[in-house]
Amino acid sequence: MAHEDEHIGDRHLSHWKSWPGRVLAAGATRAFARPGEFALLLVIMLVGSLVMGLLTWTSGELYEAVSQHDGVALFDQPVLSDMVAVRESWLTVFAYAFTTVGGPIAEPILAAIVAVWLSRRWRSWTPLLLMVIAGAGSLTMTVVGKNYIDRVRPPHVWAVPPYEWSPSFPSGHALNSVVIGGLIAYLLVIRAHRKRTRWFILGCAILFALLMGLSRVYLGHHWLTDVLVGWALGGAWLTLIITGHRLVLTLRERTQRPAAGSPDDEPAVTP
Numbered sequence: 001m002a003h004e005d006e007h008i009g010d011r012h013l014s015h016w017k018s019w020p021g022r023v024l025a026a027g028a029t030r031a032f033a034r035p036g037e038f039a040l041l042l043v044i045m046l047v048g049s050l051v052m053g054l055l056t057w058t059s060g061e062l063y064e065a066v067s068q069h070d071g072v073a074l075f076d077q078p079v080l081s082d083m084v085a086v087r088e089s090w091l092t093v094f095a096y097a098f099t100t101v102g103g104p105i106a107e108p109i110l111a112a113i114v115a116v117w118l119s120r121r122w123r124s125w126t127p128l129l130l131m132v133i134a135g136a137g138s139l140t141m142t143v144v145g146k147n148y149i150d151r152v153r154p155p156h157v158w159a160v161p162p163y164e165w166s167p168s169f170p171s172g173h174a175l176n177s178v179v180i181g182g183l184i185a186y187l188l189v190i191r192a193h194r195k196r197t198r199w200f201i202l203g204c205a206i207l208f209a210l211l212m213g214l215s216r217v218y219l220g221h222h223w224l225t226d227v228l229v230g231w232a233l234g235g236a237w238l239t240l241i242i243t244g245h246r247l248v249l250t251l252r253e254r255t256q257r258p259a260a261g262s263p264d265d266e267p268a269v270t271p
Helices: 019-032 037-067 071-085 089-101 106-122 126-149 172-191 195-218 224-256
Strands: none
Touching: 019 037, 019 224, 037 126, 037 224, 071 195, 071 224, 089 106, 089 195, 106 126, 106 172, 126 172, 126 224, 172 195, 172 224, 195 224
């Protein structure tokens, strides 16, 4: 019987359905069969660092389009104006309380609590390690992106106090909500046995990121394009983390498979 923490439903995380995934998994297995999981993890982190740099540069290119009022930037002011028009006192209180959950203090604490809890339940360092990598990359992209692009936030006349003074682009709340919320959902889905439960967890993660980003525009703390780019960067970083985790599981499963076993055999039991 395979380890339950390596499955989503009946599907083992080391089994790749798409041909790009199979090619990637086969290449990683051949290249790191001898160096092992630790070497693979180091390479994944190196590739992740390069990807973070590329994504930050790409966000800078996107800002060039934004600053020239091209494309989606045309919606920035109209969307902000519409958000201001529908403000209600009770909704503003809720939005501010909700956005605080995704702030630089509350969200890391929440992520740490969940990661430690899952690590204790799993008796594994995997949730904690993945959360540290996810959080570090997310924070780096947020800080570097803001300082590199240095976009001014919406005027205070449109914003709900207390005001924020850091650069606006990209939205750290939107980016981090996708990465942290998405990773928590991924880790919980691995433990969920019912399909309905897995879809519920994924739906909550999507709703959390969606509301977090929109609440930033509603409060006048970000432009719409800040949020859209934050979602895109977060989604790309989350995809890389999950792919890296699956590659490590694939290497473990294939290198520990008994020599007499066939590719269709059940994966070996891992401690």
